Amino acid sequence: MINLTINDTPVSVDDNATILQAAAKIGIRIPTLCHFELDCFSIEHRMGSCRICVVEVEGRRNLAPACCTPVTEGMVVKTNTIRAINARRTMLDLILSDHPKECLTCEKNGDCELQNLASEMDLHHVMYEGEMSTYKIDLACNAIVRDLNKCIMCRRCETACNDVQTVGILSGVGRGFDAVVAPAAMMPLNETKCVFCGQCVAACPVGALTEQNNKYQVWQALNQKGKHVIVQTAPAVRVAIGEEFDMAPGSIATGKLVAGLKMLGFDKVFDTDFAADLTIMEETTELIERLTKNENLPILTSCCPGWVKFLEHQFPELVYMPSTAKSPQQMFGAIAKSYYAEKLGKKPEDIICVSVMPCLAKKYEASREEFAPEGVKDVDLVISTRELADMFKEAGIQLEKLEDQQYDNPLGESTGAAIIFGASGGVLEAALRTAADWLTGEDIKEIDFNAVRGLEGIKEATVNVAGTDVKVAVTSGLGNARKVLEKIQKGEAHYHAIEIMACPGGCLNGGGQPYNHGDSDILEKRKEAIYTADSDLPIRKSHENPHIKKLYDEYLEKPGSKLAHKLLHTHYTPRKNW
Amino acid sequence: MSCCDCQGKGQEELNLIEQFPEKREQLEAYIATLDIGDDREKNRGFLIQSLHKAQDIFGYLPLSVQLFVADKLKLHLSEVYGVISFYSYFTDKPVGKYKINVCTGTACFVKGAGSILEEFKRYLNIECGETSRDRKFSLGALRCVGACSLAPVVMVNEKVYGKVSTKMVPDIISECK
Amino acid sequence: MIDSVDKLTQRTADLKGRTQAGTQVLVSMGTCGVAAGAAPVLDALKSEIANRKLENAVKIVETGCMGLCHCEPSIEILSSETGKSFTYGNVKPEDAGKILDNLNDIAAGMSTVERTWYYPELEDNTENKIQARIVLKNSGRINPELLDDYLANDGYSALAKVLTKMQPQDVIDEITASGLRGRGGGGFPTGMKWSFAAAQKSDDKYMICNADEGDPGAFMDRAVLEGDPHAVLEAMAIAGYAIGANHGIIYIRAEYPLAIQRLQIAISQAEKEGLLGDNIFGSGFNFKLELKYGAGAFVCGEETALIHSIEGKRGEPTFKPPFPAVSGLWKKPTIVNNVETYANVPAIIRKGSAWFKKIGTEKSAGTKVFALAGKVKDVGLVEVPMGTKLRDIIFGLGGGIENDKEFKAVQTGGPSGGCIKADKLDTPIDYDNLIALGSMMGSGGMIVMDEDDCMVNVAKFFLEFTLDESCGKCTPCRIGNKRLYEMLEEICEGKGTAQTLEKLRNLSHTIKDTALCGLGQTSPNPVLSTMINFEDEYLAHVQDKSCPAGVCTKLITYEINDNCVGCTLCARNCPVNCISGERKALHVIDQSKCIKCGVCYSACKFHAIDRK
Ligand SMILES: Cc1cc2nc3c(=O)[nH]c(=O)nc-3n(C[C@H](O)[C@H](O)[C@H](O)COP(=O)(O)O)c2cc1C
Ligand code: SF4
Ligand code: SF4
Ligand code: SF4
Ligand code: SF4
Ligand code: SF4
Ligand code: SF4
């Protein structure tokens, strides 16, 4: 332990603590901007570059950045001297002097760390005005918008993309006043190997990186005559959207979510979870086939489009490995525009299929050519959890006050196995639940596979399924996926099945979720909510979903059938590695 | 080097790697002498020297060459580009046959390097950092070649002109044939 | 192979005793000498010697820099018979014959350059000698490409002594006792720095030589590397032994091709003789050296940025701690020292710390090399004991101001330093005094300015440099310096107000207080020091909208007065042809076209052009 005083208050902290942490311990919040930490994934971004957090340290010539200065024994820190306050104000002033002050029309309005800082510091006018940077806004891809004019050079996105995800498309470019963070040659994202995971967006404190907004198209769809507009909601949305409405993190808002969507005017409100159960049917069939033939192992999950794109770019020689099953979002679309359309007696093109996803890569996924058979897209519009919350707000819907409602049928029924898709480990656990039953022909009661739960980046387990040991691994965060894939390449890893999710922690921490601003607690709560929702449900195995059974009986025949293959499976294409 | 906002497009650059196989082999042979392994961190330690070599061979570092180096060293293209854009020695734009560099170090500055640079800009009708349309001249400023005693100093390729006056500018230009 | 101390002693003794040619002709072949035309002179001398069949009597030695920049190409004649030596400056190829005609005396019609230095390691005669050469002892005296020349001057004897007679801690103690401080700018005590790294337990450590010399207008390190590369190698091995490092890296700027070439030669010679590599002098100590090249970024002189650059990254500094001595290159304990710092080490080991400590001042021991340039008559590379007065350097060694203009200021410390006014010229130079004057020692650039220099414009020049060279990582430097520059631009264009000055001052202080690395922490120094020392000039720009030195083009006009005799000279010289007038008639300047280059002003022989 190290003892120091901050603003004349003594405090003892761990040996490797920073001034920022020490101050927090005694209730002093020092403003930060570039600093970002997510303890649950050991993400530690301590650039020390914005200098917003400077404080006075006795005996030091200049001011010290609290976020990255380690404490020392006997240190005397003053956080609120006029010298420190003026310096911080000047830093903010300088940042604002090179920032378009467009808060009222900014995507980040209300959720922006710079805006909050300006509000807290109460700066009334910018003293040091001068030349501002001008960059063209990158609107080229359908997932992410990059407006570098708003970039404050905190470099959090670089840490997210390069260190956490190891996708490696972002770098500091140029130097001095012209320095900026961008892909090589300032290329637009869609010309790079960006996987659209949106982890950079999640990390960006300002409006420099935001989602490509589809709210207006959804509003338009809802008002289009003659169209049947349906919506699907991904598992992780229900445990996060409440945060946007001042509900405590971890609140399960499924019923309110459905109610809100109905109020918005969707013709039917369905659940991606239904398709998640369907995914398990197809994927588990494939798993068992590969297991029994003992070939083409391990099988890799394929429901995360960010991870799939990562594989296509960076491990093109392994594209044969993932399951060919489409992701739940795309399965849902495919079934909606075939089975459901037929039932309804509508042409597929008269159905508009909207998804609400915790994810930005899903926007890109929906636009992949493979998912528009005969020119009709499986999924037409994708909005993120945040965008849906914005729509609710715009429509005056106070989510927290709504009465719960039920999903519509037939595509609204789901099981506990589907909801856990939202957390890292869930897909594999769901598959194991089904595999165990199918292989033994029994109704196994022990279905909590705790070894694959949790926010750790790489989880390994050997599970006994029907008398055989199945070696599985679960990874989340592409940096962890890379580690496992490299092991496979070198022949050092022998798994039967691996679940891979692009976002650390899985979809509950997707790039389209309400911003966590570096609060691990929020993510833990979302995870707990997901498993609570699972255990609260009466049916917890995908193959027991009655509507899934019905779907096969009436239409698809059986998992892996010819029609199932046509509608529910896909293939992967190697892509350029840059 | 500043980043243009051409956003990577319209840069219909030549693929030098495909166009000059002998040059590619030369670069490949150099990189083969380096101790490149699987450890990206260690490989990166060879990046700057590889780029020096590549620029020696190709004259500049267009994306095709950057990509080649990135692949060989198992690095991301963005890392290579980030480095190139940081160091003023590297350029991803073609340079002229005659690289005119006016020293704007302190010693040369106090002896009037500024007006000499202006004079070159006027005569060549290009800005600092640009290349004339016929690819004959590139104009640049550099900081101290260590010949401060001869200030102001102008370098044309390897040749050093000392004690330059604005009057000498047209002569220096016409000496380039 | 020189694999034992005995072999080294023997070799050195043999070399010292070797019979020398009657006369040696030393030709200064540094970058500067070559740029000034030393190569044709060398060729002329060689062919004259061949013509006269003097090959046995006269030996040509191509040396590094002699420091006589103002009269390059320069050569020195050393007669082993008479023991006399003459130095000639501004030698032309056609002088070769004259010089060889009379090797024992000053050649007819040629004048010599007086030697202002002595060698404290070898002689005590300081009479009339302002300079003392420790670092530059061999530069200009030996052929840097011959290991034997270095060995003949006790080369590698310090390394031998360290490896066989001293414990690592003894070496650190000796360097600490000598009072040697880092010559790269900060002046941090070298021995103490080494002790930090020595205290670290690690399987590997690195010793780095900072040869990035980015300060524009400074070329001390270049001269050392070109003139005496082995001294740096020897010192790095000594330091490696002291801290327990087996790897050394010299990070050198790519703009120094000759220095790179000489280092490459030196390293391969030393490796071949076993002076670098495994089991040096049979002591069991291994030390390997490699070169890494910069690529044009001043900030890479900062040690954390330098380390990132070696690792192949963008040269962005990182916050300290951790200090490189704890976690540096590849996260191993690493020491970064400057070229000149290293160049002092062998002499300290050979002669002892007490000897070194006697030279210089109490808190700044030893000498410092300065690159004297700008508006001074005799530009050059000088090495003076710490404590020498600025006046003695500028007016003594430098011969005063060019063209008999008025001295205005001297800038030390480069872009991190400040401008010192005439009334402070009698300050003895050392680290602390310069800081007290609002400047700093820096790496040793010393730029003299005269009445024609506008100090606001000088401040703007340095800011432009920092702006260009800032890595762009932290807010105060990336945006703050841009704003400072814009304010200075406003002032130079006559748009500044009293508030601009106030803002300029405040922001400068805040940048110093908040920037992440040394570059930003010192970048406002030129602004602050000129604002303090030349306030009247700032006020003239702001209040009277005039530039007293006549530099800021937006604030000046050129007009032709009645003195004009119509000689047409100005019109013929004007680059934009905006002067008109008949022969023998009053000329007129078209103000709308004039670009204020001042060519006419300096061309007119009749004082007929006014600058207002
Ligand atoms: C912006 C900046 C540039 C620097 N440039 C150099 C340089 O070119 N050469 C050098 O030796 N030290 C330079 N330094 C100082 C080094 O960081 C470091 O302190 C020095 O190399 C340590 O060596 P010394 O203790 O022997 O002086 C620079 C520092 C800063 C902040
Ligand atoms: S990024 Fe933040 S501060 Fe900037 S305009 Fe948007 S909301 Fe306002
Ligand atoms: S804070 Fe001011 S500017 Fe912003 S919305 Fe309210 S009234 Fe308008
Ligand atoms: S979306 Fe993901 S892959 Fe793309 S830039 Fe952001 S972090 Fe990198
Ligand atoms: S884009 Fe956002 S996260 Fe990236 S550096 Fe800029 S402000 Fe930071
Ligand atoms: S982990 Fe989930 S949220 Fe993240 S990219 Fe994959 S599917 Fe999208
Ligand atoms: S002070 Fe300047 S050079 Fe140093 S880290 Fe900050 S931006 Fe980079």
Ligand code: SF4
């Ligand atoms: S200052 Fe230059 S441009 Fe103006 S008149 Fe004189 S010579 Fe011509």
Ligand code: SF4
């Ligand atoms: S040079 Fe002087 S005297 Fe001659 S025409 Fe010009 S102004 Fe008149």
Ligand code: FES
């Ligand atoms: S938050 Fe500490 S420097 Fe940015």
Ligand code: FES
């Ligand atoms: S400043 Fe121009 S050569 Fe040194």
Ligand code: FES
């Ligand atoms: S003569 Fe060599 S530096 Fe001047």
